Amino acid sequence: MEEPEFLTDTRTFYDTIATDYAEHFRDPMATRHWDRAVLAAFADIVRAEDTGPVADLGCGPGWISAHLDALGLPVSGVDLSPEMVALARREYPGLRFDVGSMLDLDLPDGSLGGIVAWYSIIHTPLERLPELFAEFHRMLAPGGHLLVAFQAGDEPLRLARPFGHPVSLDFRRRQPDRIAELLAGAGLDVRSRLLREPEEVLGESTPQAYLTARKPAADAG
Numbered sequence: 068m069e070e071p072e073f074l075t076d077t078r079t080f081y082d083t084i085a086t087d088y089a090e091h092f093r094d095p096m097a098t099r100h101w102d103r104a105v106l107a108a109f110a111d112i113v114r115a116e117d118t119g120p121v122a123d124l125g126c127g128p129g130w131i132s133a134h135l136d137a138l139g140l141p142v143s144g145v146d147l148s149p150e151m152v153a154l155a156r157r158e159y160p161g162l163r164f165d166v167g168s169m170l171d172l173d174l175p176d177g178s179l180g181g182i183v184a185w186y187s188i189i190h191t192p193l194e195r196l197p198e199l200f201a202e203f204h205r206m207l208a209p210g211g212h213l214l215v216a217f218q219a220g221d222e223p224l225r226l227a228r229p230f231g232h233p234v235s236l237d238f239r240r241r242q243p244d245r246i247a248e249l250l251a252g253a254g255l256d257v258r259s260r261l262l263r264e265p266e267e268v269l270g271e272s273t274p275q276a277y278l279t280a281r282k283p284a285a286d287a288g
């Protein structure tokens with residue numbers, strides 16, 4: 068089957084900018100206090116419930132995977148962009164990273180105790196999100212947890228010529244309540260919603276949203 072255009076465009080974009088992206092956001096966790104808090108809470112919950120391995124889907128250069136690993140989670144990363152995966156493997160040789168699309172992963176049903184999608188659902192068109200969240204539901208074990216982070220808002224940001232490269236891509240902002248509705252529609256229980264104001268020091272121009280959801284423990288499907 069032919070690949071949808073948004074996936075080809077996303078891969079081309081990130082393959083092109085991977086090295087500059089990784090350099091620009093190097094050591095991203097040091098000043099990201101809310102990110103660290105959210106990831107720590109997620110790690111605590113998943114570790115305590117011990118429902119299986121964690122996948123960092125849309126892992127980019129791998130630093131969220133590395134952070135989750137340092138928090139004691141059995142984590143691996145997946146990204147659409149082979150260049151991003153190559154960078155992640157080079158930077159974190161002790162961790163596993165694979166190339167793939169989170170819309171279509173060859174993982175058995177119920178095989179993940181946790182999924183983190185950290186600013187990676189932002190390139191999936193709205194009409195494909197139900198399918199993506201159904202995949203998250205399929206891959207999570209009963210009782211497994213999901214964490215998604217994204218820019219909150221209504222209008223997409225078209226990023227053109229990042230770092231001077233001749234590529235462009237839409238960064239789709241979403242309203243947290245809409246994402247929560249779609250997660251619930253996929254059979255996931257939304258457990259938390261955090262919306263914080265943009266931090267100038269981080270170069271943010273929109274509020275940032277973090278949602279967690281859980282696959283019901285009794286739901287074996």
Ligand SMILES: C[S@@+](CC[C@H](N)C(=O)[O-])C[C@H]1O[C@@H](n2cnc3c(N)ncnc32)[C@H](O)[C@@H]1O
Nearest residue numbers: 081125126127146147148167168169185186187
């Ligand atoms: C804004 S970057 C975020 C990367 C990383 N999570 C971080 O926080 O730095 C978005 C990443 O999601 C990946 N991505 C987007 N759609 C994807 C998909 N369908 N499957 C796997 N990765 C995807 C892109 O290739 C890119 O590396």
